[in-house]
Amino acid sequence: MITFGPVSSRRLGKSLGINNISHPKVCSYNCIYCQVGKTIRLTATPETFFEPEIIFNEVKNHLTHLGPENFLDYMTFVANGEPTLDINLGQTIRLLKKLEIPIAIITNGSLLSDKSVRKDVQLADWVSVKVDSPDQHTWNLLNRPYTGLSFDRHIEGILLFASEYKGFLCTETMILKGVNDDTGMFSKLAGIIEKLHPQKAYLSIPTRPPSVQSVEMPDINKVNEVCRIFSEKQIRTEPLIGFEGTDIGYTGNIYDDLLNIIAVHPLREDALRILLYQDKADFSCIESLIRQKIINVVRYNGEKYYIRQYSDQI
Numbered sequence: 001m002i003t004f005g006p007v008s009s010r011r012l013g014k015s016l017g018i019n020n021i022s023h024p025k026v027c028s029y030n031c032i033y034c035q036v037g038k039t040i041r042l043t044a045t046p047e048t049f050f051e052p053e054i055i056f057n058e059v060k061n062h063l064t065h066l067g068p069e070n071f072l073d074y075m076t077f078v079a080n081g082e083p084t085l086d087i088n089l090g091q092t093i094r095l096l097k098k099l100e101i102p103i104a105i106i107t108n109g110s111l112l113s114d115k116s117v118r119k120d121v122q123l124a125d126w127v128s129v130k131v132d133s134p135d136q137h138t139w140n141l142l143n144r145p146y147t148g149l150s151f152d153r154h155i156e157g158i159l160l161f162a163s164e165y166k167g168f169l170c171t172e173t174m175i176l177k178g179v180n181d182d183t184g185m186f187s188k189l190a191g192i193i194e195k196l197h198p199q200k201a202y203l204s205i206p207t208r209p210p211s212v213q214s215v216e217m218p219d220i221n222k223v224n225e226v227c228r229i230f231s232e233k234q235i236r237t238e239p240l241i242g243f244e245g246t247d248i249g250y251t252g253n254i255y256d257d258l259l260n261i262i263a264v265h266p267l268r269e270d271a272l273r274i275l276l277y278q279d280k281a282d283f284s285c286i287e288s289l290i291r292q293k294i295i296n297v298v299r300y301n302g303e304k305y306y307i308r309q310y311s312d313q314i
């Protein structure tokens, strides 16, 4: 359950996903909009999930099953939790570099105040750091961090990382209606992001089923407003508000392909049907997984999504 895809990413092109955090979901945040469900274990202490050789061998093996049409732009650490909680992250990246494919990490940035975590993340070619909350109150409400974390230390950590990092740095900010979508918030967020000097600041909205049902998309004029405020600070900004598409890499094994991807990425029904077709499978295997309570179907914004179901989900 370590690799999936590649999937079409709006930011990274064709990206092979690496989930270096084992289920159940382990994260230092419990964001109200999280697309992989509630955090089962909230922690800020890095630990061992998989040995680096296991991840390396799984990735190498996965690559042998991909056809030439699945040429990768990136291998991306995107976990069902926070990838920097993996104490072996740096060692794993060093091994993966042998494959000569650029490496990306999508992190919430909460552990970047730790020097050893910064050192590991610096090994990646492309890093996205989450910046949703401009103050402690919003951080507690929206990202719901592990209690031992401090907002000020978190901001110091991402600033320090940004000042040291030599690769492609971007930020990602989720905008939620009634939570962080007023002009004052946008200005404060712009104030933080400007100091990070990212090559790109991405803005997102909750396009997939969120962990907390009351989470709502902001009005489109709010997205325009935040773009304007960021641009006034000379921040190169790009909204990510559309559907990424249905183009997903496949290996011929529908169970592996499906379960690996939906552990970190709910699948819309049209994308799922294409994956079934490519893996030469039919819908009966989906019905069987639903009956076994391994996957679940949820409706969001008029679309059906297939998500991983864990018996220990809280």
Ligand code: SF4
Pocket (backbone or CB within 6 Å): 027, 028, 029, 030, 031, 033, 034, 035, 036, 039, 079, 080, 081, 082, 108
């Ligand atoms: S969105 Fe990312 S940081 Fe937030 S709870 Fe989900 S996995 Fe953790």
